[in-house]
Amino acid sequence: MRYTKEIFEILSRGGFISQNSISQQRAHLYDAIEDDFQQYQEYYEGIGFLLEGGNGYYYFSRTESKVELADKIQRMIGWIDRLDFLKTFNSTFGSGFSFRKSNILEKFSSDIELKEKARHLYADLKTNDEKMDKLIADMERQGFIELENDLDGTYKVTAAFHYIEELIDCLTIIETEQE
Structure with a gap:
């Protein structure tokens, strides 16, 4: 070791x-x-x-208290939106996938659904360019992507992306009726 x-x-x-x-x-x-x-x-x-x-x-x-767990669930809500956005960009977005920020920005012009989902990402940011910079920075900080080519800005999705996919797949939303 x-x-x-x-x-x-x-x-x-x-x-x-x-x-x-x-x-x-x-x-x-x-x-x-x-x-x-x-x-x-x-x-x-x-x-x-x-x-x-x-x-x-x-x-x-690590084992977490209920308060810490509740905070973690709140953070996961943001990742659900990010994952939904990325899968809308390209349904094959996952481990091994390569992309450039420019690819995502180009797709905005032809994909209304993607543009709509981007509106809900990072509500405090105004432009799609700023939102994509923030999304890429968040994914890179977490280890979900790595810069593959500095010259053209190509990123590669790492196997760690499975973590967020699997975690979100495990979430079950239970609807309750209100009387």
Whole structure:
């Protein structure tokens, strides 16, 4: 277990380590965790973190109080809208998908539904350009995308994107009748 510090620095900030990361360092860390998962899991559990694995990615989780859980659910509402927007942009948007901000902005001119969904993203921002900058920054900060080509602004969706897809798929909305 040679990479406990490097792994902790990424995962403790809410990041992900993805199998298909563009960063060779992160891909190497993924392989290290994959090879010694049990040892890493026990080590981090000893300092209060739960190392979890998903479909091609690793992350930390922890037991949360009801208040913390309620806050997390509120944050998820924003990601539901973002995921809906991205799937409207391209239904195949997911792990391994590559895109440029300009691709999304171009599609606004021909897709009224996409333009409507963008209106609900980041209500405090006025232009679609600002909204796409914020969306890309949020996804990059979370580790859901990585800059693949700095020259043309191409981003690649990492395996960590499965996390948000799976989490939203698990949500069940129960309607109750009011009397």
